[in-house]
Structures are given as structure tokens and as C-alpha cells.
Amino acid sequence: MRTTVGIIGAGPAGLLLARLLHNAGIDSVVLESRDRAYVEHRQRAGILEQGTVDVLRAADAGERMDREGLRHDGIELRFDRRRHRVDFPGLTGGRSVMVYAQTEVCKDLIALQLKEGGPLLFEAEALAVEGAESDRPAVRFRHEGREDVLECDYVVGCDGFWGVSRKAIPASLSRVFERTYPFGWLGVLADVAPSHDELVYARHERGFALLSMRSPSVSRLYLQVPADTDAQAWSGEEIWEELERRLETDDDWTLRRGPITQKSVTPMRSYVHEPMRHGRLFLAGDAAHIVPPTGAKGLNLAVGDVVTFAQALTHQQRTGSTELLDAYSATCLRRVWQAERFSYDMTTMLHRHPDATPFDERLQLARLDRIASCRAAETDLAEGYTGFPIG
Ligand code: APR
Numbered sequence: 421m422r423t424t425v426g427i428i429g430a431g432p433a434g435l436l437l438a439r440l441l442h443n444a445g446i447d448s449v450v451l452e453s454r455d456r457a458y459v460e461h462r463q464r465a466g467i468l469e470q471g472t473v474d475v476l477r478a479a480d481a482g483e484r485m486d487r488e489g490l491r492h493d494g495i496e497l498r499f500d501r502r503r504h505r506v507d508f509p510g511l512t513g514g515r516s517v518m519v520y521a522q523t524e525v526c527k528d529l530i531a532l533q534l535k536e537g538g539p540l541l542f543e544a545e546a547l548a549v550e551g552a553e554s555d556r557p558a559v560r561f562r563h564e565g566r567e568d569v570l571e572c573d574y575v576v577g578c579d580g581f582w583g584v585s586r587k588a589i590p591a592s593l594s595r596v597f598e599r600t601y602p603f604g605w606l607g608v609l610a611d612v613a614p615s616h617d618e619l620v621y622a623r624h625e626r627g628f629a630l631l632s633m634r635s636p637s638v639s640r641l642y643l644q645v646p647a648d649t650d651a652q653a654w655s656g657e658e659i660w661e662e663l664e665r666r667l668e669t670d671d672d673w674t675l676r677r678g679p680i681t682q683k684s685v686t687p688m689r690s691y692v693h694e695p696m697r698h699g700r701l702f703l704a705g706d707a708a709h710i711v712p713p714t715g716a717k718g719l720n721l722a723v724g725d726v727v728t729f730a731q732a733l734t735h736q737q738r739t740g741s742t743e744l745l746d747a748y749s750a751t752c753l754r755r756v757w758q759a760e761r762f763s764y765d766m767t768t769m770l771h772r773h774p775d776a777t778p779f780d781e782r783l784q785l786a787r788l789d790r791i792a793s794c795r796a797a798e799t800d801l802a803e804g805y806t807g808f809p810i811g
């Protein structure tokens with residue numbers, strides 16, 4: 421097999437990249453190790469930044485998002501039983517976010533790729549990227565019980581944190597920056613209308629809680645738990661009890677309960693691999709960086725990376741100049757590090773660290789009080805949450 425761009429991974433990064441290249445008249449092949457059902461039902465975050473919404477619309481991939489997505493103009497911070505709403509448009513000159521699950525983005529992009537795009541091979545596991553330093557890189561993969569080779573001009577590793585593409589970069593050229601956290605999120609889906617019309621991020625002495633949603637009738641909620649927590653160790657009753665305690669306020673707000681249809685524990689880490697390019701191999705999305713989910717940046721960073729690559733390759737194909745391809749890693753990393761900083765700040769401000777001292781706890785409350793009382797601090801949060809500019 422031969423193509424211009426070999427894409428490893430059919431998560432948001434790989435699928436959107438294939439769409440962008442198709443629209444630019446550049447052929448690609450997507451190799452995805454799992455089956456379609458797995459990719460379309462893997463529960464992940466659900467917040468699209470303004471920039472991501474704009475990219476999906478421009479790629480003619482936003483029709484169902486615009487029909488079914490929920491535009492949100494703010495979030496609520498909850499601490500010390502106080503409630504403070506952050507007004508996104510008022511603080512950012514009109515930007516908002518869209519609540520539309522990553523699973524739905526992937527379903528939309530898969531349908532478009534199968535209908536209009538190049539080959540998307542499911543259950544096709546990339547085994548290795550070869551010849552990244554040459555001008556004829558290749559991906560060795562296994563599909564339908566046979567090993568095969570995809571010859572490319574470029575390879576983009578969109579294969580997530582556990583993929584193979586990053587391993588093709590010599591260790592002597594790799595620099596890794598990471599932090600792991602002693603806690604994770606116990607996430608649940610519940611068949612009950614959300615108890616608030618916007619997301620609620622709660623800092624509580626018992627730990628962090630997040631109220632989110634998937635639709636007007638489906639809630640998505642999270643509890644901070646120790647990193648090694650087994651989701652099955654928590655009963656539905658215990659989950660609701662703990663959510664109520666951490667989301668408590670000094671007014672008459674109440675948390676509606678309903679049947680929990682799914683629960684799982686997500687670990688937390690901050691991770692950046694530099695560089696994001698080696699020869700003809702480019703890394704995008706979780707293959708290159710991970711953020712704790714507190715800032716809802718993961719999918720949106722992946723979008724920025726693949727938009728940057730697609731623009732750079734289109735430029736090269738039209739002008740012969742590789743200047744944007746050569747700048748890919750630096751261009752992406754500038755935005756990645758701003759998102760890492762924002763996600764780290766949100767995580768350390770809102771979560772209870774097991775080793776926290778009373779001084780640390782007062783600092784958290786002082787940071788939240790500053791946001792609630794200072795427009796400049798509130799604006800920094802609103803700008804980070806609605807997204808850093810792409811490119
Ligand atoms: N060969 C082929 N496909 C692979 C391989 C491989 N060797 N290894 C992993 N994959 C696939 C995975 O099955 C997955 O579908 O690559 C895809 C990577 O998708 P994501 O992990 O979703 O990463 P990305 O597309 O960068 O999107 C980042 O997804 O995981 C969330 O929180 C993350 O929201 C963020 C977003």
C-alpha cells in the first residue's frame with residue numbers, strides 16, 4: 421500500500437487529520453488497531469473549545485454538533501459552599517464552548533471518512549514506524565491476520581499515549597517532561613437531567629467533584645478518588661452521597677439522582693514529549709502530550725496539532741516550501757505548554773492533595789477567591805478554558 425500521509429490511530433486526532441487532508445486534496449490512509457464499536461463508544465471528555473467548533477464547521481464536519489451540541493457561555497466554580505459563575509463571552513470578547521462528547525465527534529468523522537475519505541482500516545495494528553529519517557517512511561502493520569507495509573511520504577502518529585509512533589524517535593533525541601498525580605477521577609454516566617445548566621467545578625475539603633452532562637437527560641459526573649481506586653468498589657448510593665457532600669452550597673440547590681449506567685476511573689498525568697517531529701514522522705494529540713482532564717484540553721490540543729500539520733503540508737504541496745513543516749514542533753509545543761500550565765493550575769487549585777497542609781488549603785481558597793473577585797484573574801481562566809489560539 422502507498423499513500424501521501426500514513427495516519428496511525430482513529431481517535432479525534434487521526435480522524436480529523438484525515439478529514440482535513442481530504443478537504444485539501446491530499447490522500448491518506450488511517451490505521452486503527454481497535455474495531456469501530458470500541459472507538460465510537462470509548463467514554464472521554466465532552467468540551468469543545470470555540471476553536472475546535474470552528475475547525476469542525478469549516479471541515480464540513482459540524483452539522484450534527486450544531487444540531488445536538490449544547491453551547492455553554494460559562495462554568496460555575498464552587499468552593500466554601502459559595503457559587504461563582506465565570507462568564508466566558510463577557511470576559512473573552514464573545515467566545516464560548518460546546519458540550520458535545522468526543523464519542524460523537526468520532527462517530528461523525530468516521531461516517532464522513534467511510535463515505536467520502538480515503539481508506540480507514542479498523543483492527544489494523546501498527547507494529548512499527550520505519551525509515552522516519554528517510555524520505556520514504558513506512559508503517560509496518562498487521563491486518564486480517566497478515567503483516568503488511570504502508571509506504572508513505574509522511575507518517576503522523578495519532579496513536580495516543582500507549583501507541584508505537586513515539587518509539588520511532590531515538591531516545592537520544594527525546595526529552596520527556598511529566599508529572600503524575602496521586603489521585604484520579606471516578607466518572608459516571610447517569611440517566612438523569614443535569615442539576616445545573618452549566619458545568620460545576622467544586623473544590624471541597626473532601627476532594628474535587630465535577631458536574632457535567634451529555635444531553636438534557638444524561639448527566640456526566642466525576643469524583644476525585646485515590647489513583648488506584650477500583651470503580652467497582654463504589655456503589656451507586658455511595659457515589660451520589662459523596663457527590664452531594666462535595667457539591668453542597670449554602671443555598672437551596674439540590675443534586676438530582678438517577679440510575680448510573682457507566683462508571684470508570686481515569687488516572688491523571690501531565691506529560692509532554694519533545695520534539696513532536698522526527699524526520700518524516702510527526703506526533704499529534706495524546707501521542708505527544710497528556711493533560712489532566714480538569715481543563716478539558718485533551719481533544720482540543722489534538723485538534724490544534726492536526727490543524728497545524730494539515731496547514732503545513734498543504735503549504736508544502738502548494739509552494740514546495742517546508743518552512744511550516746519545519747516549524748511544526750515549535751508551533752504546537754507553544755500552545756501545548758500553555759494548555760499544560762492551565763490544566764495544572766486548574767488541577768492543583770481544585771483537588772485535595774493527600775499531603776496538603778492547612779497552609780496549602782488556604783492557598784487554594786485564596787486562588788479561588790482571587791478569581792471570584794478580580795476580573796484579570798477571572799479573564800485568565802476564561803481565556804484558558806475557551807482555548808488558546810491555534811497556529
Ligand atoms: N496501531 C493502530 N492504532 C493504534 C495503535 C497502534 N499501534 N495504538 C493505539 N492506536 C489507536 C487507539 O486505539 C486509539 O483509537 O490510536 C487511537 C488514539 O486515540 P486517542 O487515545 O483518543 O488519542 P487522540 O486521537 O490524540 O485524542 C486525544 O482522546 O484519549 C483522549 O483524553 C484524550 O481527549 C483526548 C483525546
Ligand code: PHB
Pocket residue numbers: 464465466467619632633640713714715716
Ligand atoms: C466531561 O463532560 O466529560 C468533562 C467536562 C469537563 C472537564 C472534563 C470532562 O474538565
